[in-house]
Amino acid sequence: MVQQRLLQTGGEPSNSEKRNEIWSKMWRMNVPAATKLFVWRAVSDLLPTRKNLWKKKIVEDPLCPICNLNEETISHVMWSCPATVDVWGDTRSPISKWPSGDCNFEQKWLDLCRVMNRESIEKVAVIMRGIWYRRNKYVFENKFWRPGNVVQMAVTGLEDYYSVNEKKTGLNKGKGEDRGESHWRCPVDVDFKVNFDGAFDQSSSKIGMGVVIRDKKGRLLLL
Template structure:
């Protein structure tokens, strides 16, 4: 069989074009690589889940709800002027642009040309890294939470306060752990490493955790004996962000209540307790019974 040189060139030029299934496979690999990079990011789990929803256009924006005939008006609930899609509420709305202007210079200089939420994430991941990238995605998450506060609670967080909250989240997430013996870190900011109580007694520890991303407060209580054996636990979650002192005090109340429910008896000099409570400094997060 003979084949002309021109015929060979035509054959190979056509073969170099990707077939439909090959193009689909290549796009799928690119898609998988994007999600792999996203899940490898050093970020709080709640922020990664938020990014996953953004990348899949799963947030209940007014635009999405309008397409499903759930709401009658697709306009943004903040600016009231444009359709609220993922990109609008997180980036191009005037209220969101005011937030980004409060961020660092690297974020301020970004010029977005994407058309959807996934494009926004890909753009941020291309242009930023490290704490700058973490800051950008945390700010995005908080912009969405602020939007929900406007819709459901009629509350609007100023740009400066929102960025300050995001900076605190990044700072708390990135601060290094200096020891494998993890201490309890109550909301008051003090740290107490657990040590066993004297024989024949039990120790009650409590901690209050403030989640600035989700605007929530968590309280946990542990009761252990002198051998370190766990006798009782309790956890409470509140859908509001409390003052750190209030959260620590509420944790103490739950700790005392759980101890009393187990039949423990509290003893102490009343005057000294009152004097301790009147001090400006934070109270301890453990006590002996």
């Protein structure tokens, strides 16, 4: 397990710079789109935590439904709740030193992105989603997963995602190599050029075909 240490960051960037950095790092992560969206909602404090629901007068108290010790803010759910500390303390977690206590979660996420390598931060992202999933399972179904189960589900899911993506990349690469590198060129001595491609799906016995017609200046006439 890689020992991770949070570094103290220097001069504080403006809020918009911070947001831009968070956004660009987040969308470069190799994780399912739903996980990126989840992290964005968490970092932006848009999840329906008890504290947020209480502020909107939807629930009567803001206490964490799991530990009942503190208000359920986003940093409490993801960071300082005793139940969450147990998840991050799992041997397969990418973080072994996790400073407890409430924090500005947006800043904490940014700090993590700055000090962790890409694979580790992707693990953190899927585990965060797993923590929220477990929280909802407890709130709505009264079932509580062990910390190891949360990490196991998250890490296995991420590995599956990597392997499916690798296969897809391999297939696309293979297709490209079979066809060779080709670039469209304007027609010479004729007014139009027609390009077409087709595919046959053996399992459903369906054929798909696409046709593109351009004039000699490359202007699109038919797609």
